[in-house]
Amino acid sequence: MGEETVKVVDATGSFCPGPLMELIAQLRDAEIGDVLELLSSDKGSAQDVPVWINKVGHEMLGSEEKDGVWHIRVRKVK
Amino acid sequence: MKILIVGGGMGGTILANNLARRLHEELHGGKAQITMLSASDRHMYQPGLLYVALGRMMPQELYRDQRGLLEPEIEFHVDPVEEFGLDQHQVRTKSGKTYSYDVLVIATGSRIFPDGVPGLKENAEFFYTEESAVRMFKRLREFKGGRVVVAVGMPHKCPMAPLEITFMLYDYFKDRGLLDKVKLHYTYPIGRTHSLENVAKWATPEFERLGISYETLFNMKEVDGVGKVVRSEEGTEAPYDLLISIPAHKGMEVIEKNGLGKSGWIPTDRYRLNMEGRDNVFVLGDTTNLPISKAGSTAHFEADALAENLAAMIRIGSPVRDYDGKVFCFIEAGKDRATYAMFNYQNPPNPKPPTRAVHWFKTAYNRLYWASARGLL
Numbered sequence: 001m002g003e004e005t006v007k008v009v010d011a012t013g014s015f016c017p018g019p020l021m022e023l024i025a026q027l028r029d030a031e032i033g034d035v036l037e038l039l040s041s042d043k044g045s046a047q048d049v050p051v052w053i054n055k056v057g058h059e060m061l062g063s064e065e066k067d068g069v070w071h072i073r074v075r076k077v078k
Numbered sequence: 079m080k081i082l083i084v085g086g087g088m089g090g091t092i093l094a095n096n097l098a099r100r101l102h103e104e105l106h107g108g109k110a111q112i113t114m115l116s117a118s119d120r121h122m123y124q125p126g127l128l129y130v131a132l133g134r135m136m137p138q139e140l141y142r143d144q145r146g147l148l149e150p151e152i153e154f155h156v157d158p159v160e161e162f163g164l165d166q167h168q169v170r171t172k173s174g175k176t177y178s179y180d181v182l183v184i185a186t187g188s189r190i191f192p193d194g195v196p197g198l199k200e201n202a203e204f205f206y207t208e209e210s211a212v213r214m215f216k217r218l219r220e221f222k223g224g225r226v227v228v229a230v231g232m233p234h235k236c237p238m239a240p241l242e243i244t245f246m247l248y249d250y251f252k253d254r255g256l257l258d259k260v261k262l263h264y265t266y267p268i269g270r271t272h273s274l275e276n277v278a279k280w281a282t283p284e285f286e287r288l289g290i291s292y293e294t295l296f297n298m299k300e301v302d303g304v305g306k307v308v309r310s311e312e313g314t315e316a317p318y319d320l321l322i323s324i325p326a327h328k329g330m331e332v333i334e335k336n337g338l339g340k341s342g343w344i345p346t347d348r349y350r351l352n353m354e355g356r357d358n359v360f361v362l363g364d365t366t367n368l369p370i371s372k373a374g375s376t377a378h379f380e381a382d383a384l385a386e387n388l389a390a391m392i393r394i395g396s397p398v399r400d401y402d403g404k405v406f407c408f409i410e411a412g413k414d415r416a417t418y419a420m421f422n423y424q425n426p427p428n429p430k431p432p433t434r435a436v437h438w439f440k441t442a443y444n445r446l447y448w449a450s451a452r453g454l455l
Contacts, residue, residue, distance in 0.1 A: 015369030017232050017268045024297055024311050048269045055295050056312045078313075 004035055012041040012069055019045040020052055023074070027058070030076045035061065038072040046070040079110045079392050082177055084159050084169065085185035086116030086144050088124075088451065089363035089377030093183060095453030096385035098149035101392065105151040110392060112151065113179075115171060117158040119144055122208075123447050124235075125374060128242060128410070131205035131214045132250055135444070140208070147451050159186075162336045164359060181358050181388060184344060185381075186333060188235055188364035188372060192325040195231065197301030202229070202323035205243070217320065218250065223259025224319025226251075229298050229308050231326030232267045235364060237371040238419070240264070240324050241272060241281050242410040247322070248288055249413035262289075265296035265308070265316055277409070277419055280429045284411065298323075327372065329365055343367035348423065349400035351384050360384055370423075371405050378450060379404040385453075408440040416440050 009026045011019035019040040026036055040046055046063065053060045053074050061073035081097065083090045094114050104110035121144045129135035145154050161170040168178040190206045192199040203214035226247060230240045244264050251260045264271065264285065270278035271285065271292055285292050297311040301321065308316040328334075329342020338344050338353070345354040346366035353359040362384065363377030370376055380401050387397035403423030410416045411432035418436055419427035449455040 017273060018369070020268060021232050021297075028311070051269050052295050052312070 006035045006037050006073070009036055009038045011045075012039050014040070015042045016044040016048065018042070020049055023049060023052075023072075027074075027076055032076055032078065035073060035075050038070075038074070040070045040072065041068055043070075046072065079104070079181065080179045081110065081112045081181045081183070081388065082169065082179035083112065083114045083183045083185065085183075085187060085362075085365070086114055086118065086121060086154075087185060087187045087363065087377070088374045089187075089365075089381050090114060090116070090183065090185035091121060091144070091147055091451045092378055092453055093185070093362060093381040093385050094152050095147070095149050095451070096381060097388060098151050099453060100385060100389035102151075104392060111153070113153040113155070113177060114148065115155050115157055115159055115169070115177065116144060117156070119156045121147055121451065123444070124206075125447075126444060127205045127208065127211045128236075128239065128246070129444070130208070130211040131203075131243070132218070132246055133215045137208045137212060142448060142451075147448070149453075159332060162332075162338060164338075164356060167358070179358075181360070183360045183362060183384070184333070184338075184353070184365055185362040185377065186330040186365050188327045188329050188342065189331075190234075190325045191328040192231075192323070194326055195298045195300060197303055198298065198323060198325060201301045201303035201306075202321040202325075204323055204325060205239075206235070206325070214322070218247075221256075221260075221320055223256055225261045225263060225317060226320045226322065227308060227316045227318035228262070228264045228322045228324070229296070229316065230266050230324045231298060232273075233372060234324050234327050235372045236407075237273060237373060238277075238407050238409045240266065241277070243322060243324070244290060245284070245288075245412045246410055248290065253413070261291070263316060263318075264290055264292040265298075265310075266292070266294050267297045269295050274419060274421070274427055276426055276428050280417070327364070333365065339367060348403065350387075350397065351380055351401055360388075368403075370403055371407060373405060373407055375406045379406075408436065408443070410437065410440065 011022040023038045059075040063072045101110045120141045123140045126140040157171040157173045159169045204210040271281045272278040299311045333342040344361045346361040364372040383401040390398040406420045415432035416437035417429045417432040421427040
């Protein structure tokens with residue numbers, strides 16, 4: 001089995017609600033099962049986006065900060 | 079020094095007039111020239127549309143002749159730009175003319191983009207154009223009761239509009255004796271009732287006090303006009319009898335077509351206000367991609383800073399100050415009470431309890447705006 005393909009959504013430099021809006025738009029076009037990785041330099045969005053993922057019911061795969069950029073991974077499940 | 083301003087809205091007009099006053103000698107001595115290109119010969123006071131939608135201002139009160147607002151030294155043409163040649167330092171207009179510049183200022187504004195949500199344009203009432211605001215008022219007059227949903231898209235012009243229309247609708251229905259027949263419901267795309275945290279902290283208890291229900295993290299996916307329901311990306315539904323929407327906005331098409339910025343927002347330096355990568359191109363108001371409010375007030379304070387800097391660049395060869403992110407927004411909290419939010423890059427707003435005095439000041443500003451546009455206030 002090859003590694004899962006991850007689509008990167010680069011929203012660095014964008015502030016709340018930019019990263020969330022960007023993720024919503026990209027998830028709309030994604031297929032069920034796709035994994036997206038949102039990159040955000042906005043701290044507020046790093047808190048909001050997981051709450052949003054939980055409300056929608058997608059699968060939150062993880063969130064980690066590297067050098068001031070949050071990497072939030074989500075799988076589209078519906 | 080040829081200064082070319084593209085856009086005759088609040089930002090472009092304040093900048094042009096402010097600059098013309100500062101550069102009086104240079105303009106008369108032939109050392110500077112200010113030209114404005116606009117899509118319209120009329121200037122609209124856009125915040126007035128909120129009042130038109132509630133029958134409290136007439137559309138005719140919102141317009142002035144654009145030429146009449148400008149200092150006589152400013153060359154003005156109704157001839158919108160179609161092509162930006164930034165490398166050649168020139169633009170090409172709809173009429174086919176070419177204008178060259180030493181300094182270019184882009185202040186073309188933004189527009190509603192309801193098309194991103196299927197069914198929204200056909201089924202919701204808006205107040206972002208004269209026609210839609212008048213139509214909304216007529217719907218309100220006919221409305222006898224039911225569920226009223228305020229649905230908000232992002233990004234949008236005037237950050238306070240969703241709250242203002244909700245609180246003003248509450249008083250409108252109260253005055254008409256319909257409150258017991260109306261259920262007001264507010265939806266907002268992010269995880270609180272307003273993007274500015276302190277504004278949300280003020281607004282949420284107000285909603286609770288007035289019995290206005292709300293759902294946050296509600297991003298419109300589609301509107302079903304037959305079933306009369308708004309469905310969200312999050313999988314929830316908001317049934318309505320009357321749907322009022324603040325749709326998502328985009329920058330102007332000409333910006334996107336020329337590849338100047340995604341969705342029509344131009345990447346802009348937050349302090350100097352120059353377009354990223356261009357030292358002689360500046361951006362004002364809604365057209366920037368800055369993470370601050372898309373509001374007339376933003377355009378106003380940016381224009382003040384830029385006018386001072388452009389004049390200083392001509393006179394001493396250097397800008398003299400940074401734009402500090404200053405924004406001042408009134409917040410109508412009903413028909414006769416208002417508060418305000420004042421903030422910048424460093425200091426968040428902290429709205430005070432609404433008062434009649436602030437509402438009167440806002441009412442006065444609806445007239446004083448024309449002094450602002452002339453660069454006097």
